[in-house]
Amino acid sequence: MVISAEFLGLLLLITSAAALGLSIVIDVGRVSAEKTREAMTQRQYDKKRAALAEWRKKTEAKHAELTGLQAKLTEFNGRRHKAMTEARALELSKIELVHELGDPDGNTDLYWAQLTPAPNFPELDRKDIVFSRQIWEYRNVVHIAAYSADQAHGVVRASFGQRNGLAVSPVVPLAMAPDPEAETAAA
Structure with a gap:
């Protein structure tokens, strides 16, 4: 069997087209995988951003609560000191x-x-x-x-x-x- 130049050219053309098609399929797969990874990363980023916003709200609420508790502590310490001073004065006045x-x-x-x-x-x-x-x-x-x-x-x-x-x-x-x-x- 003799292989003619036309047949050889056609075989080369089909092989090149198959290689080109295969490379396009591989590139589309890579691009698709990158897009999927980007979408997953974006979802994770959005979740973490929402969690951060929630934590900030909770932190601000706790900070406000802490400030209120510190004010109460200061008030109660003042009352305690006043009561102790009055108790001491009363004790001293009774002796x-x-x-x-x-x-x-x-x-x-x-x-x-x-x-x-x-x-x-x-x-x-x-x-x-x-x-x-x-x-x-x-x-x-x-x-x-x-x-x-x-x-x-x-x-x-x-x-x-x-x-x-x-x-x-x-x-x-x-x-x-x-x-x-x-x-x-x-x-």
């Missing part, structure tokens, strides 16, 4: 230290005065302060046995005075002394 001066005998009267730290109390040297500094945080009163209010006043001034960093209230008869419970209730 009363009584200092007794004078020699009680049958003829003397009892007088009353209150002692409070003077404004210069914190600056005083330790040796000038009568007793410990801590007792002056409480209510301190003096019961004085004396023959007259003037004598009682002199006894208190001699025992507790400005040199000790203390201020003395006016001396009154013990029967006229103010009630600490009434003072606490009034405050």
Whole structure:
């Protein structure tokens, strides 16, 4: 069998056309696969973008909630501090230290005065302060046995005075002394 040039040319043409068709099919498959991958990636991107938007909304809501809770915490801490301060003041006002001066005998009267730290109390040297500094945080009163209010006043001034960093209230008869419970209730 003799192969003619026309047959050989036709065979070459058919082979070339088949190769070209095969390459077109392969390129279309690649393009189709790329488009499918791009579409999948776009869907994933859209899902993640929607999830990010949702997380941002949730984060903003939680941030607003956190700000509200921090404000409440600050308010409650303020209330707690105020309540603790009031409880401490009440506790200190209920404790009363009584200092007794004078020699009680049958003829003397009892007088009353209150002692409070003077404004210069914190600056005083330790040796000038009568007793410990801590007792002056409480209510301190003096019961004085004396023959007259003037004598009682002199006894208190001699025992507790400005040199000790203390201020003395006016001396009154013990029967006229103010009630600490009434003072606490009034405050």
